[in-house]
Amino acid sequence: MKLTRLLQIAMKSLEKTETAVNIKAPWGNLTALTWGDALNPPVLLCPGRMEPCTAFRPLVLRLPNSFFYVALDLPGNGSSDTLPLGVRFSVQDLVPSVLTVVEYYKWKNFIFIGHSLGAAIGK
Template identity: 30%
Template sequence: MSCSVEEVRLSLPHIELAAHLFGPQDGLPVIALHGWLDNANSFARLAPKLKGLRILALDMAGHGHSDHRPAGAGYGLPDYAHDVLQVAQQMGWEKFSLLGHSLGAIVSVIIAGALPERINRLALIDGLIPPLGEPEGAAERMGAALQAQLTQSSKRKPVYTDMDRAVEARMKGVVAVSREAAELLAQRGLMPVPGGYTWRSDSRLTLASATRLTRAQALSFVNAIRCPAQLVVAEEGMLAQNQTLLESVPFEVTALPGGHHLHLNDEAGASAVADCFNRFFAVP
């Protein structure tokens, strides 16, 4: 991780986002998107190992050092996709590649499927399609989501007396990560408050989606992808148990040892993912 990284801020028409910029100026343009409640440091181990790429690793809206969306706005997949397209426009990248982990992989698939002419290559880490819904439950889901939005403002984020307690909480989160991974995410994700530290992320990120795609709708994005694509599946991650879905993927799928954050948990995992993607990006 001794690679030079530049901290940048992107003032978009609707929001200001923070990012890390890796790699040579003449490298192939890549926008990297992290997972839910993570931040740009998700790529701190991986990005320096990728060759010949100009990687812009975003703090997605509501995460890390990026702005939160204004009151009344949400964090839907189309909103994230819009952010990415605005970022590409500001960078002057008419065509670019996407590197996504988890939520970031899902957003990447949405963009690559909706606007296939804009994307050169698609590199995905343990993420593909969003959680699915059935048409019959749409009204109930919408009602529950609306009610949760009304009560969200009264909730307070936990405050940890010191950074180590926050790191330990992140290690035991919804998706467990190694201590080193939690420390990297905490470097960018924590902020001081009276009584200790809390996470910078927007508390609205924990709200359930008001709508969900059906399986057919989600797979329509996967099947609309026209660029070379590769999916890395963590053998102990979230996708490995869904063999039916993986067998339907119309591009290369590679299984590697490790958990959901295999690219961040340790150097061995980061190196394995980097070896895979270096071969992928090197193919003409």
């Protein structure tokens, strides 16, 4: 089977597993999209300041289906609730969003992929 055909099969299988998730945070709700089997090694995807988690969809659908992908909507992006009034929107103030997802899934280890501000949060 050609590599292109194998990629198309993998993409379709991940596409069919896309699920919206709502995660309780101390300040409200975080939303995310997941792809794949939750028993597979986890990959957390964190977007930039102005991007919703759906921005990762074209990338995820080209990645191996042997991982569990979770793309997070940062507070105030996509469908996630905003941070409370008075809380800055800085890297340090957004780290708890990532930790909330990690605690929700009870991950000990995971791969982190960040874009723009998401990369700084991951550092």
